[in-house]
Amino acid sequence: MPIDKSLLSGSTTMLLLKLLSEKDMYGYEMIETLQKRSQNVFILKAGTLYPLLHSLEEKGYLTVYEREASGKVRKYYSITKEGKSFLKTKQEEWKEYSGAVTGVLGGAVYGIA
Amino acid sequence: MELHEYLDTLSEQIRCKKARPMVVEEIENHINDQAEAYIKNGMEKDEAVNRAVLEMGDPVETGVALDRVHRPRMQWELIILAALLSMIGLIMQITIFKTGCLSNDTNATTIRDSLIGNAVLNTLIGFAVIAVTCAIDYTFLGKHPVIIWWSACICILAYHFMQNYLPNSLRFTFGYCIATLMTPLFAAMVFCFRGKGMRGLLICMAHYVAARFSIIPSLSTAGGIIELSIAVLFILTISILKGWFGEKKVGKLALIWTPAIAFPGILIVSAFHTESGLLLREYQAARIRSLFAQSEESYYIKVIREELNHISLFGNKELPLESLPAIQNDYMVTSMLMYFGVVFTVAVLGIVAFFLWKAFRLSFKQKNQLGSVISLSCVCLLFVKSIFYLLSNIAVFNVFAQMSMPFLSYGLGNAVVNGVLTGLLLSVYRNTDIVSEKNIKSRYIFRSPIQRV
Numbered sequence: 087m088p089i090d091k092s093l094l095s096g097s098t099t100m101l102l103l104k105l106l107s108e109k110d111m112y113g114y115e116m117i118e119t120l121q122k123r124s125q126n127v128f129i130l131k132a133g134t135l136y137p138l139l140h141s142l143e144e145k146g147y148l149t150v151y152e153r154e155a156s157g158k159v160r161k162y163y164s165i166t167k168e169g170k171s172f173l174k175t176k177q178e179e180w181k182e183y184s185g186a187v188t189g190v191l192g193g194a195v196y197g198i199a
Numbered sequence: 200m201e202l203h204e205y206l207d208t209l210s211e212q213i214r215c216k217k218a219r220p221m222v223v224e225e226i227e228n229h230i231n232d233q234a235e236a237y238i239k240n241g242m243e244k245d246e247a248v249n250r251a252v253l254e255m256g257d258p259v260e261t262g263v264a265l266d267r268v269h270r271p272r273m274q275w276e277l278i279i280l281a282a283l284l285s286m287i288g289l290i291m292q293i294t295i296f297k298t299g300c301l302s303n304d305t306n307a308t309t310i311r312d313s314l315i316g317n318a319v320l321n322t323l324i325g326f327a328v329i330a331v332t333c334a335i336d337y338t339f340l341g342k343h344p345v346i347i348w349w350s351a352c353i354c355i356l357a358y359h360f361m362q363n364y365l366p367n368s369l370r371f372t373f374g375y376c377i378a379t380l381m382t383p384l385f386a387a388m389v390f391c392f393r394g395k396g397m398r399g400l401l402i403c404m405a406h407y408v409a410a411r412f413s414i415i416p417s418l419s420t421a422g423g424i425i426e427l428s429i430a431v432l433f434i435l436t437i438s439i440l441k442g443w444f445g446e447k448k449v450g451k452l453a454l455i456w457t458p459a460i461a462f463p464g465i466l467i468v469s470a471f472h473t474e475s476g477l478l479l480r481e482y483q484a485a486r487i488r489s490l491f492a493q494s495e496e497s498y499y500i501k502v503i504r505e506e507l508n509h510i511s512l513f514g515n516k517e518l519p520l521e522s523l524p525a526i527q528n529d530y531m532v533t534s535m536l537m538y539f540g541v542v543f544t545v546a547v548l549g550i551v552a553f554f555l556w557k558a559f560r561l562s563f564k565q566k567n568q569l570g571s572v573i574s575l576s577c578v579c580l581l582f583v584k585s586i587f588y589l590l591s592n593i594a595v596f597n598v599f600a601q602m603s604m605p606f607l608s609y610g611l612g613n614a615v616v617n618g619v620l621t622g623l624l625l626s627v628y629r630n631t632d633i634v635s636e637k638n639i640k641s642r643y644i645f646r647s648p649i650q651r652v
Binding site for chain 1: 222225226228229230232233254255256257258260261264265267268269564566631632
């Protein structure tokens with residue numbers, strides 16, 4: 087089920103940083119993992135992913151290195167210390183936000199993301 | 200849309216042409232991965248590629264977003280600080296020349312005016328050099344570092360044979376410039392031999408030692424050579440600590456620090472025991488002795504101490520014109536302390552320190568490794584120059600040979616050297632999001648993977 091885009095855009099950074107905080111990945115791998123883990127809810131376009139990754143790298147939240155994997159040289163992204171602390175604040179913001187939404191809607195609908 | 204059409208449209212949106220290849224390659228890889236996945240699911244090859252391209256979305260939108268990231272960036276803060284310091288230096292130099300010429304004699308005023316003209320010209324040349332160096336793509340240094348290093352050595356030889364035809368002032372300036380500018384070249388060489396373990400380190404050291412003890416001494420500029428040696432030591436230390444030459448860092452540090460301490464140590468000891476040694480000529484021994492306050496040769500240390508007894512917070516509007524030689528070259532800080540006072544001088548030195556700190560942080564955090572090592576070597580040189588100059592000016596030790604204070608002191612050589620170093624710093628920063636390590640291919644690297652910074 088494709089979901090409203092505006093709901094996704096603000097949190098994409100958070101989701102990507104979360105994935106990278108678990109292990110280093112290359113772009114295609116991120117899209118695949120994100121899709122699998124969200125049970126096909128988050129289908130991220132590559133056209134959105136790369137500009138986002140590059141701007142996160144520019145801000146110093148990610149670093150890039152190249153590694154050969156199954157005969158191809160790939161660009162791997164890795165989260166930095168700054169990236170980790172940025173992720174932490176983003177996560178806290180998200181918890182507060184989703185808690186507030188749940189409060190308004192009523193009922194205990196946890197586990198959106 | 201075909202694959203190449205998509206990639207062409209995307210890359211056209213990125214205005215900085217140098218940045219295009221590295222971006223396009225990554226996107227192309229992604230499309231190929233996606234197409235392969237479709238083929239695995241039973242699609243035909245052409246259909247799979249077309250589908251993968253379609254999945255990418257609008258190439259213009261993506262290209263524009265990437266253009267925002269990959270463009271040259273000027274480090275305006277550093278430029279403003281450099282301009283501010285140069286202005287302060289110029290004001291100080293003009294003050295010295297004006298105070299130094301009290302008579303209204305036409306000869307004296309002509310000399311004064313020509314000196315002031317030179318000071319203004321030097322400052323302008325300094326800025327022109329910064330602009331030109333900043334515009335150059337520094338990565339060429341990393342492409343053939345050994346060839347560049349030895350070409351520079353050939354230039355030194357050429358200079359050595361031609362120096363007698365040069366006017367005296369230019370002779371020292373040239374030698375000093377060349378000696379200092381060997382530093383970034385060495386940094387580029389270290390970059391290219393990284394990842395080769397002990398062998399890489401030994402090759403770098405061999406190139407340096409071979410040049411240092413054969414050709415470089417013919418520059419006859421003790422100051423320049425000492426600055427170069429310290430910077431080389433610094434570059435090697437940083438790169439060993441970063442793990443560029445593999446593990447077992449302690450042993451490698453010992454390998455470079457032992458001769459670095461032993462060699463000057465032996466020289467200093469032999470300078471105080473000239474009767475036994477043939478290592479140094481008498482004038483060289485005297486120079487080394489004069490560095491230390493206890494020796495009888497340190498005349499100027501005593502003079503400066505005497506002068507510094509009279510400084511005040513806001514200055515006495517007096518200059519040590521009678522007691523110290525060439526103050527516009529060698530004693531700018533002492534002069535500033537006397538003329539403008541402690542508050543002003545500390546503020547100016549604070550700006551210098553802030554400039555160096557800012558440049559150091561930018562260089563250290565630079566994600567491009569070649570850029571990082573080259574800009575670190577420039578910061579190191581600027582720092583060494585400033586600290587030597589400062590210490591000699593507050594009478595901790597004597598001025599030896601040619602010395603200069605970045606941005607502040609008078610002289611064409613100083614302006615050019617500082618211009619190149621600052622320009623290189625700016626060039627590295629400017630190209631941060633443009634050049635990729637992979638484009639700095641060198642025949643000395645054999646598919647070495649790019650390591651994490």
